[in-house]
Amino acid sequence: MKTKKTVIAFGDMRLGKDSNRSKRTPTVRKDKNAIVPVDRFPISVGGRPRIETGASAVADLGVPIIARPSLAEREALDRIDLSVELAPARGAHERGLRLANPVMVASGTFGYGVEYGEVVDVQRIGAICCKGTTLRPRAGNPPPRVTETPGGMLNSIGLQNPGVDAVIEKYGSVWQGWKVPVIVNVAGESIEDYVEVARRLDGVPGVAGIELNISCPNVGKGGLQFAIDRDAARAVTAAVRRATELPLLVKLSPNVADVRPIAKAIEDAGADAICAINTLSGLAVSADRTRAFLGNTYGGLSGPAIKPVALRVVYEVAQVVSIPIVAIGGVTSLADVLDFLACGAVAVQVGTAIFADPELPVRLGDELRAECLARGLSSYAPLVGTALPKRAGASSAKGAEYRP
Numbered sequence: 001m002k003t004k005k006t007v008i009a010f011g012d013m014r015l016g017k018d019s020n021r022s023k024r025t026p027t028v029r030k031d032k033n034a035i036v037p038v039d040r041f042p043i044s045v046g047g048r049p050r051i052e053t054g055a056s057a058v059a060d061l062g063v064p065i066i067a068r069p070s071l072a073e074r075e076a077l078d079r080i081d082l083s084v085e086l087a088p089a090r091g092a093h094e095r096g097l098r099l100a101n102p103v104m105v106a107s108g109t110f111g112y113g114v115e116y117g118e119v120v121d122v123q124r125i126g127a128i129c130c131k132g133t134t135l136r137p138r139a140g141n142p143p144p145r146v147t148e149t150p151g152g153m154l155n156s157i158g159l160q161n162p163g164v165d166a167v168i169e170k171y172g173s174v175w176q177g178w179k180v181p182v183i184v185n186v187a188g189e190s191i192e193d194y195v196e197v198a199r200r201l202d203g204v205p206g207v208a209g210i211e212l213n214i215s216c217p218n219v220g221k222g223g224l225q226f227a228i229d230r231d232a233a234r235a236v237t238a239a240v241r242r243a244t245e246l247p248l249l250v251k252l253s254p255n256v257a258d259v260r261p262i263a264k265a266i267e268d269a270g271a272d273a274i275c276a277i278n279t280l281s282g283l284a285v286s287a288d289r290t291r292a293f294l295g296n297t298y299g300g301l302s303g304p305a306i307k308p309v310a311l312r313v314v315y316e317v318a319q320v321v322s323i324p325i326v327a328i329g330g331v332t333s334l335a336d337v338l339d340f341l342a343c344g345a346v347a348v349q350v351g352t353a354i355f356a357d358p359e360l361p362v363r364l365g366d367e368l369r370a371e372c373l374a375r376g377l378s379s380y381a382p383l384v385g386t387a388l389p390k391r392a393g394a395s396s397a398k399g400a401e402y403r404p
């Protein structure tokens, strides 16, 4: 993402009749690029392979430095257990959903995995959530569909996809041969849509699980999103649970006042795990300021700008559910991963940052491993939930941040 310069000119209208002020030199605001590709593991001084541990292992960005580890160091790293279980074994799905490491890629930012085969060792990613898949093919929204924003981007792709049957036919056999679990992100406009897609995916070799994207308008409820209504969220989760024994993850929207009852309803309805968060609803204005910029008017905001919101949602949800939480929102560094773990997530997904650095998810897995080694841990479990309060606190929806 490029650094942008924004000229803020003060016109007469805003400054009234004070002509001296209206002639002021315009202020130039520089929006710093928030998604910066990080160099690969820095090479050790003098060329000697090493892994730094302790305080010196953490570079300015909080990234542990691993430079061509020796065999002994490699073995020590390999002994660290990064595996995580997101769903228990159920029926024919006797393996449940166990990831070799907790760094996944987010739906819509990594295609179907095959597109990145040339650039990334996809088998080393914790899991791939593929592009949102619907019952019938969808052409998506009119352009423009994306625009950069300070610290992130807005997108209104509109769930462009070839439909579930084509996805199964085109990618199922490829995924079957992969070590990395592929989770199909499912979208729909009615409970029947979701159920039918889930049924078709059930038993397909290569499909390791389903992630329900419930941030779609529910035609039966006048266009209201499933994700913003507790009863609708419960109903769609329960219906899909009945339709399939596949590991079932449900993805929350941040566009609600209080996310906790919705998360609880999803857990009660039988979800194996909760993913949080999807994009925040946003808007950009055209350059001539005569209309909204995106063809679809509204778009979903993602990237580092939304990380504090995602942290807040994960923090709140972790206090009311006991199923695993997968954090999503603005992950660009190991520090972000550690923050989400501290707030109760057991895994993370990397989304927007992949556009700047497709290798980031794999590198974050390596960095988490090195971090555990540096801290003398055999797994990352002790890093989970360390920032959570002892007792569940008030929801942010109660205006806690404005309390005098």
Ligand SMILES: Cc1cc2nc3c(=O)[nH]c(=O)nc-3n(C[C@H](O)[C@H](O)[C@H](O)COP(=O)(O)O)c2cc1C
Pocket (backbone or CB within 6 Å): 106, 107, 108, 109, 131, 132, 133, 155, 157, 159, 185, 212, 213, 251, 277, 278, 279, 301, 302, 303, 304, 306, 328, 329, 330, 331, 349, 350, 351, 352, 353
């Ligand atoms: C271009 C783009 C397309 C996306 N498509 C989907 C999608 O099809 N289904 C879905 O559940 N989320 C989709 N998302 C949301 C991401 O999976 C993720 O929840 C969100 O971007 C926040 O993570 P991030 O800040 O790391 O990008 C999309 C995001 C982007 C940027």
